[in-house]
Amino acid sequence: AQSVAQPEDQVNVAEGNPLTVKCTYSVSGNPYLFWYVQYPNRGLQFLLKYITGDNLVKGSYGFEAEFNKSQTSFHLKKPSALVSDSALYFCAVRDMYSWGKLQFGAGTQVVVTP
């Protein structure tokens, strides 16, 4: 069975500082990994995905994520956080045997203070 863990309920960071949101996963076979962001009163927006290839994936709004197979992690990063990055972030995984069903983590609330 596939599962995703986001160990932090909330991450607080000052504007301009680096932002990291952690995600670890468990899946059979090769994982397909995704990050989504939810702004207040909005749906989930796709940020980036890892399917295969380069372990460092670049996505929207200056975000990137690094796939680490040995640590089964897919942490989301941004070098310099903005107040507008304050939102709820979800990590999701799909295993290679599933058509499209995503397994999500519980979400991490990011708060960026001016």
Place this chain on the structure above:
Amino acid sequence: EAGVTQFPSHSVIEKGQTVTLRCDPISGHDNLYWYRRVMGKEIKFLLHFVKESKQDESGMPNNRFLAERTGGTYSTLKVQPAELEDSGVYFCASSQDQIKRDHNEQFFGPGTRLTVL
């Protein structure tokens, strides 16, 4: 291009009543998914349509939930009768054809917040 839309945005009903949620996917997207987030926990998969057919309904909690996608366009999710534990946010998502399994991302709607009193 219009995104995934869901109706209503909020619904408050009493236990035992019926509620029907609607999802309109992005035009041309064959895949349609329903998910649910209950009480701030993880978003959980409910089911997956490919066109009008149910590809995977392993996440449907019980037979009080009925999903349809007539004609392969919009979808409805009916809860009858609703129970307190059904409260949560119901998300719909769609993605393009995956015959080639090219791992297209899913596009999500804003969700319907259901409150059962």
